[in-house]
Amino acid sequence: MIAGIRPSPARTISVNLLLGAVIIVWLSPMSWLIMTSVDPEASGSFSVPSRISLEHFAVVLSGTSLRQFINSLVIALATAMLTTAVACMAAYPFSRLKIPYKDTLLWSLALLRILPSTAIIIPVFLTGRVLGLLNAGGVVLILTLMNLPFAILLLKNFFDTIPTELEEAAYIEGATLTQNLLHVVFPLSRAGLAVIWFMAFTSAWNEFLFPFVMLRSDQEFPMAVGLYAAFGQYGTTDYGFLTAYSIIYAAPAVLVYFLLKRNLTTGFAGVGVKG
Amino acid sequence: MALLQARHFCKDFGAVNVIPDLSIDIQEGDFTVLVGPSGCGKSTLLRMIAGLEDITRGELLIDGRLANDLHPRERGISMVFQSYALYPHMSVSENIGFGLKLEGCSKAEIKQRVGDVADALQLGELLHRRPAQLSGGQRQRVAIGRAIVRKPRIILFDEPLSNLDAKLRVEMRMELMKFHSNHGITTIYVTHDQVEAMTMASRIAVMEKGQIRQFDTPKKLFDAPTDPFVAGFIGSPQMNLFEVSKVDGKTLVTKEGATISFAGLSSDRIGHAATIGVRPEHVSIGGKEGELAFMARVDLIENLGDESIVHLVSGTQKITARAFYGAECRVDQEVRLGFREANTHMFDQAGQRLA
Ligand SMILES: Nc1ncnc2c1ncn2[C@@H]1O[C@H](COP(=O)(O)OP(=O)(O)OP(=O)(O)O)[C@@H](O)[C@H]1O
Ligand SMILES: [Mg+2]
Numbered sequence: 344m345i346a347g348i349r350p351s352p353a354r355t356i357s358v359n360l361l362l363g364a365v366i367i368v369w370l371s372p373m374s375w376l377i378m379t380s381v382d383p384e385a386s387g388s389f390s391v392p393s394r395i396s397l398e399h400f401a402v403v404l405s406g407t408s409l410r411q412f413i414n415s416l417v418i419a420l421a422t423a424m425l426t427t428a429v430a431c432m433a434a435y436p437f438s439r440l441k442i443p444y445k446d447t448l449l450w451s452l453a454l455l456r457i458l459p460s461t462a463i464i465i466p467v468f469l470t471g472r473v474l475g476l477l478n479a480g481g482v483v484l485i486l487t488l489m490n491l492p493f494a495i496l497l498l499k500n501f502f503d504t505i506p507t508e509l510e511e512a513a514y515i516e517g518a519t520l521t522q523n524l525l526h527v528v529f530p531l532s533r534a535g536l537a538v539i540w541f542m543a544f545t546s547a548w549n550e551f552l553f554p555f556v557m558l559r560s561d562q563e564f565p566m567a568v569g570l571y572a573a574f575g576q577y578g579t580t581d582y583g584f585l586t587a588y589s590i591i592y593a594a595p596a597v598l599v600y601f602l603l604k605r606n607l608t609t610g611f612a613g614v615g616v617k618g
Numbered sequence: 619m620a621l622l623q624a625r626h627f628c629k630d631f632g633a634v635n636v637i638p639d640l641s642i643d644i645q646e647g648d649f650t651v652l653v654g655p656s657g658c659g660k661s662t663l664l665r666m667i668a669g670l671e672d673i674t675r676g677e678l679l680i681d682g683r684l685a686n687d688l689h690p691r692e693r694g695i696s697m698v699f700q701s702y703a704l705y706p707h708m709s710v711s712e713n714i715g716f717g718l719k720l721e722g723c724s725k726a727e728i729k730q731r732v733g734d735v736a737d738a739l740q741l742g743e744l745l746h747r748r749p750a751q752l753s754g755g756q757r758q759r760v761a762i763g764r765a766i767v768r769k770p771r772i773i774l775f776d777e778p779l780s781n782l783d784a785k786l787r788v789e790m791r792m793e794l795m796k797f798h799s800n801h802g803i804t805t806i807y808v809t810h811d812q813v814e815a816m817t818m819a820s821r822i823a824v825m826e827k828g829q830i831r832q833f834d835t836p837k838k839l840f841d842a843p844t845d846p847f848v849a850g851f852i853g854s855p856q857m858n859l860f861e862v863s864k865v866d867g868k869t870l871v872t873k874e875g876a877t878i879s880f881a882g883l884s885s886d887r888i889g890h891a892a893t894i895g896v897r898p899e900h901v902s903i904g905g906k907e908g909e910l911a912f913m914a915r916v917d918l919i920e921n922l923g924d925e926s927i928v929h930l931v932s933g934t935q936k937i938t939a940r941a942f943y944g945a946e947c948r949v950d951q952e953v954r955l956g957f958r959e960a961n962t963h964m965f966d967q968a969g970q971r972l973a
Contacts, residue, residue, distance in 0.1 A: 527705060
């Protein structure tokens with residue numbers, strides 16, 4: 344690949360053209376989204392706004408759509424917390440105890456997640472109706488259930504890498520099981536816990552199907568469903584509102600991505616006993 | 619009364635019995651070393667004492683009080699692991715102070731006591747580092763600091779030096795000995811290394827297959843091993859052990875086919891021995907009158923500078939001789955070997971030492 348080191352000018356130009364085309368293809372929907380959202384006279388066509396204003400954002404951050412933003416946040420946070428907490432409590436014994444067929448068990452649970460959600464939506468809906476769980480609580484529960492198998496599998500593998508000697512050392516120093524978990528096991532699994540938390544958060548934030556089927560009113564919807572319901576709600580489609588809504592909807596995912604990235608790069612304090 | 623007494627310890631892992639019946643008394647202030655071949659149950663015994671393994675049957679008494687069901691902390695025991703088991707996410711001072719924090723000591727007290735320990739172990743400048751930023755010897759010292767900060771009555775070590783290189787091992791060995799003589803904390807120490815055992819111990823327990831073969835001072839173990847296993851285990855190079863298959867007048871034949879004559883000896887004690895042991899340094903090439911004598915062929919000579927280890931064979935019997943001057947023989951030469959009766963260790967059929 345000597346030629347690759349010093350490309351000819353013709354080659355440089357064609358490569359740049361190609362990259363430029365890729366950028367346009369990638370960025371045009373993005374730029375359309377942003378331009379429309381700040382254009383007070385947005386019409387849905389691709390045009391540079393004559394005036395920039397944040398009024399669409401202000402509309403989104405009030406009334407029903409604000410309510411939906413909060414719903415999304417509540418559902419995603421609750422799912423993330425519940426998934427992480429339950430996964431911890433389940434994964435630790437799976438990692439430390441001799442349970443016959445434990446790997447088989449875990450992998451068959453993971454099958455749950457591989458099934459398309461659509462395939463189980465009817466039993467979930469019927470069960471929810473019988474148990475009176477056709478509300479945000481029910482959505483959190485089912486999303487947690489869907490997340491758990493992988494979360495447990497991942498966390499169990501993480502716990503497996505923590506040498507039991509560390510726990511034995513803490514035990515000899517007087518640590519109870521709870522203290523051992525809080526001071527030794529969990530801090531050393533920070534990266535794993537972060538992955539699970541964020542995975543559960545984003546999947547709940549992005550989830551459309553379960554809240555759509557299980558929730559009844561505008562006031563209960565999270566943003567994923569709210570966006571869909573807002574289409575054509577006021578007779579004509581309000582593109583300014585919808586684009587601002589989309590951007591606000593997407594923002595936490597992006598934020599979470601950066602948080603995750605920082606946590607993963609600084610989170611590995613090193614697990615080995617010998618350091 | 620002994621500080622720690624193990625009475626008729628028995629340990630099963632599921633259906634496998636690892637320790638059948640073991641008793642040992644550890645005196646206050648002693649440095650007790652457990653040695654034995656790999657898998658003989660040294661770590662298991664240590665972990666039973668520490669409280670990391672249940673005692674299947676038997677009693678553990680500390681200060682005369684039954685301690686089987688006490689939490690390790692209540693036993694007044696701390697332990698240093700082979701891998702040190704330092705908490706990677708805590709600084710050195712947090713590592714040392716962790717046990718105190720669990721006890722609910724005040725911040726000021728923890729700081730004070732961690733500081734004292736750090737001074738004693740020369741860890742002063744390292745207190746803010748993480749274990750990953752320490753050298754092997756420093757980690758070792760932190761592990762010791764963590765073990766002593768709670769002022770335990772007994773410290774257990776499980777092969778603490780085996781991760782270090784040879785030079786550091788010697789240094790740490792000396793540090794540990796100094797530490798023990800300064801603080802006098804009762805210590806139980808597991809090792810593979812004979813030199814460690816011989817130099818550090820006040821008493822050594824030689825274990826085999828979950829049993830204690832002999833529990834004695836290093837000198838006694840070396841000079842008067844009570845059974846052939848201990849005789850072969852302690853000392854390097856290994857003691858020569860001849861298993862007698864038949865005695866014919868004033869000659870005896872070993873199972874491996876060496877013929878040893880004891881014609882010049884007045885005593886007939888040798889005639890009763892089932893196993894005769896003699897250390898390589900007591901086997902002389904040439905031999906003198908009044909010694910046990912036999913012929914052997916030189917197989918290999920290891921020259922170590924100040925001494926030579928000569929490996930010989932007679933029949934299929936392998937013999938090792940150690941000469942502190944240059945060995946006066948060549949490979950494949952037939953030589954006469956001799957050793958004095960006073961230097962032999964004799965054991966009867968049951969493996970008991972003959973007086
Ligand atoms: N948790 C366990 N389950 C089953 N068997 C075990 C367990 N721990 C130890 N053993 C067995 O008990 C025996 C004694 O083990 P132990 O670790 O005490 O030996 P050791 O003398 O410390 O050996 P080494 O010098 O290699 O460390 C071994 O045969 C080992 O296989
Ligand atoms: Mg061991």
